[in-house]
Amino acid sequence: MATIDPFDFFKSSKRSEVAELELELNHNKLEKRMEALKKVIAMMTVGKDVSSLFFPVLKCVETNNVDLKKLVYLYIINYAKTQPDLAVLAVNTFRKDARERLNPLIRGLAVRTMGCIGVDTILDYLCEPLKESMGDEDPYVRKTAAVCVAKLFEINQQRVEDYKFIEKLEEMLGDGNGMVVSNAVAALTDIQHTKGKIVQMTQTILYKLLNALPECSEWGRIYILDFLADNMLPSAAIKSGGIEEIIQRIVPNLAHSNSAVVLSATKVILKYLDYMTGDTEMVRSVCRKMAPPLISLMNSEPEIQYIAIRNINLIIQKRPYIIDKEVRVFFCNFQDPLYVKLEKLEILIRLADLKNVDSLLNELKDYAQEVDVLFVRRSISAIGRIAIKLDRAADRCIQVLHQLINTKIDYVVQEAIIVIKDIFRKYPNRYESIIKDLCENLKALDNVDARASMIWIVGEYGDRIDNAVDLLTNFSQSFKDEARKVQHALLNATVKLFLKVEGNGGAEELVQDVLRMATEESDNPDLRNRGYIYWKMLSSNPEMAKQIILCEKPTISEDASTLEPQILDKLVGNISMLSSVYYKVPDTFVKKIRDRINERLDLENEEVQVISQQSKQAQAEYVDSTGVKKSEYIKESQVAQATYMVDLLSLDDQPPMKQGGAGTNAIDDLLGIIDTTPPVQHSTQPVQQQHPMQINGGGSDLLDLIDTTAHVQQPSIQAVQSSALDDLLGGMGQESHTETLLQKAQFVKVPYQVVLNGQTAGQKGQQGLQIEAAFQRDGNGALVLDMKLTNLSTVPISDCLMKLNQNHFGLALHDPFPTPFTLRPQESRSLTLTCHQNRAPGGPPPLRPPVLIQAGINCSLDLFYFTLPALLQVLLSPTQLEYQMCSRIWSSFPVMQECKMTMPSMSAQITNGHALITRLQENRIYYLNQATNEQGSEVLYVYCSPEEGDQGVNQHEIVVAEIGITPTGGVEIQATSQSGYMSLLFLQAVKFVLSANT
């Protein structure tokens, strides 16, 4: 075997081959070992198991040949996860190589590989060399070590904290070498993805990074720019003229040849521009600088163009005048890939104005005659959208559509019909003349949307189309085989036609026929119900029916693809990232971020919400979307509330029975007795509710199904919009919260947490109920459970019953679940339930924070179990103890359970010791005294005890804590209690109370 054909590496591997390779790996000659190792790697690549060769491969590592070493390392990385025991054997080599004196490349290689192994058992051997490498004299080793910290963090966060590696990374931001700085930034960014904010941006760090920026490679620039966009210097910390300076330092990056650098720089500039409120001339001049680089991206590779166009679409929503004269740049080239063409169309629509509309329409007309069907249809749809967007250009758009219809190409005509329907909606009674041409092209209708649209048009203008009845009769003959959308349209259209032509020329027979088919022969409940409603309306009061059915429709507008401002801002902050390509905020598609948000211990950055306000908001929305007059609804609900109070009273007589159930079965028992709570039926369900589609539409013309959806939206945008709603609610909650606080000092609000995920299946396997909840103290100091329920299923949820399991703190619901309670699909409602504490029976104490309380909810959908977390401060007693008693109790502690915690910073609202005490007292953690501790520093002593129940204060659960304020504005807390869990709970609660901003 003198020479080896490289292709042989990939060829067959018989059983004996492994044995042969083992021999070769032990060969004396370096070349032979090298060849053998290459074969091993090749087999690994195609997915074959060569782990049995671990030992012989490992032996090869004892070499000075870097190439060979690299191959061995590659092998080890691949198998370390599955064979951790073997990986440990390689540790010594790494340690040795990491301390290699002469060759920095080998040191770097060792540090890089060590981090990739990711086996917990070898971490002990890894941290010391890593620490040394971070201070290595060679920048290559340092830049590799910086990334290694991020790797270590992924495997074991504790070690990173023990060795203070994060602090070291922050020190590295001042390194003289650009690549070391940028890799440290990249590592910090990565850690922040998991852990949340760790770096507090300051003027010093900002300028360090800005100085490093020109020294960096293209990739380094991207890391730094992305980091700057994610970690904005608070506007308050910038001196006057500072924003301009920051922007000026970023601007040169717009001339970089790497398009990712351009996009990231654009992002940072846009974010800092938000700080400039007054100076519009300055803002405009910066924006003018951004336009040419963005347009140049249109000359890059198609994949980059795609990303760039998706981003530009966001940028011009944010700052419309950046690219307002450059519409021609986005004209489609013949050889552009389809995905680029479709994105360009979106931009063209957005840039359309009265000045450019003529050239734009010519262009779109050309596109509409190309061969790619999807592109043609989107182009025609674009013409329609421009017509709806620009009133004064609508005539010209219609002209173009007219010409297109006359081509008689079937998909062109069909798409034209769909957009013309929308144009009719926007401009009623303006362009009926085109109907004649449409009717002539009827035969070719094989697209569902086109059929439905055509039927809508005939129904709407039935009194002006001579043979409208014949046309609809034609359609009705295939009624049973039509898609639902068409069936609905046909039902609506025949009814409208009947009312319009007053039963002339066979309209009556037609409507009867269609109603019969809809109600008797259809198996679709929506259609059937709608049929019955029409039938009843027509037969009982035709005049009234006319008023309702033929009422004026709300106007539509071309904003289907326009984003909510909050969402837009979030997406602009993510320019160049996947988020901006998907048009989804990161937490909707990144599991890691969702996990972090769900992680309840880290509450620092959470938004704080006021629930009572929010529930009002939700109610208002509910009323609006069903279209019932508010006053009526409120009256009704008050009546319902009254009856409900009566029921409540009768139930209240039996609380002991509720708690009588023993052990964990208690929930089942309670939820089993649904019958004892008579469900109060809401008597005035508005008629519209019978059609679920109506909830989405929100139009007042309840009978026109297709009317309500103005345009075909891209699904991704819809997703964003629905999440926009959540954000909006969150935002409102926050605003109103500040208001309430002005009135009265308050308990710190605990933010909602998702306690039951919509994807979690219940006991019967149903899913779709999502619950967010938090225990709170309300303004009067009462313990309440705030909840937000969301129905993500497709059926309404009603008849809810809820119960908490027995728990250590004796928490139980005081109020039963309100009835009537119906949650329609996609609806969210907030509730506040009063709780009480009865410590009598007790469950096991929690092992670690937070206090988790098992709960169950039984509803029409299913029976769900979940756990509710509670923070200690809501469980505390308002009773203040006397100083003597307290110190007596404390000195009597037989076993001290001490826990310590250091918080590097507190909420900015706590400026001094006094504010600290006030904040704690407000949350029932009381001040005891001030003293000098053993180390000689001034400390505060505070105490608290949980709600006592019948037996009075439980001395075992009193927590006494020593709090010292550190020079950096943080606190050191040492909590003592006879019960270890109380100390832990206390620390968690204090951390939350002190870091929350009210």
Next chain:
Amino acid sequence: MASSVVFVNQKGDILIYRRFRDDVSRQEVTNFCNCIVATKAAKETPIINLDGVSFIHTTQNDITLVATTKGNVNAAMLMQFLYALVTLCKAYFTPQGEFSEEQVRKNFALIYELLDEVMDFGLPQILDPDLLKMYITQGGAKTGAGALQNNIEKLKQITIQATGAISWRAEGIRYKRNEVFIDIIENVNVLLSVRGTVLKADVVGQVLVKAQLSGMPECKFGINDKLLIKNADPTKQDRGIQIDDIKFHQCVRLGRFDRDRSITFIPPDGVFELMTYRISENINLPFKVVPVVQEYPELNKLEYSVKLKAIFERTNFASNVVCKVPVPPNSASVKIYSAGAGKAKYEPEQNAIMWRIKKFQGDMEFLMSAEVVITPLKSDKQWSKPPISLDFQVPMFTGSGLRVRYLRIQDKSDYKPTKWIRYITKAGDYNHRI
């Protein structure tokens, strides 16, 4: 950021699979290969999300390169990384510049070694081919790592260069003859409507420099940039050209350019792209096309007459002019009546009449006319009517009017280098709709 980088052939087989993070499994990658690459759906969009995994991909020849992730990563960066990776592979492969499945299979060990160096934990690191060639020698260069290991000074120099501000140039370069060659290459992109109005036109230019200079030369490059001239001397007659946008090689000091629009740099050794620029105002189009296409559907016939006119000075010549006139795919016979110069020929595999003129003198015009008979089709499937496209090269001509004013080179050793400058304008997307 990237969880893994994968090379896949068009059948969906994994050729190279390098994992950088554990969150994306090989199973998920295989799924993408089978569902997207193998079914040719990869052309539909360059970023695909399958079950929570994002696949950022590009296809070069018969290889699809994929970066996978579960996070909210910088998509443009990873896309650029993939392009840079292809460039890097091309620089290493022999013969240079070839990128194919065969080459990837032949060089797999090298690719793994490169991947280890160019990306760490999914973060792009060093992708400069010249630099990497200094210490990654697997397969290719014969100098071997052995020699390098003993040369501590050399090693230090490499690492500092790799991480430092001037990563593109090594110390101690010496040339007997110091020379520098500058090529200004312009691509004219034009889109003309059926009626001959200019829909869009721009020039994308490239300044290629081949530097054979000793030491650490400090260079200053000057062009007839309107803003620069105005800055320097507001009274001067020469108005200069207006550049929409410039992008520079990383060696150019961006801060300096932003301040006073001067282009200063220390060049890499050898050939590099100093800058690219885009100009959209006052463009000199070198050719004018006047097409007339008459359709006679009832006769199943089309008549073409295409006029080509050179609009540059008579003393200058364009070379290799190719005018591609598309005809319907169902053309039965094509009869070419006349071609004023060069040769016109119907090429069925191109569905077009290719009219080639080797040398086209300035200020001349030629006419080509032809008749096409088509076989009628049963379905009324439309002819897509691709635009007439033009290809050409015009030396000593710039569509933008750009001129090099000076290139000043200063080095400690104070040598006087020889400077060569060439201009050439080529057709980019030069399309005229019919």
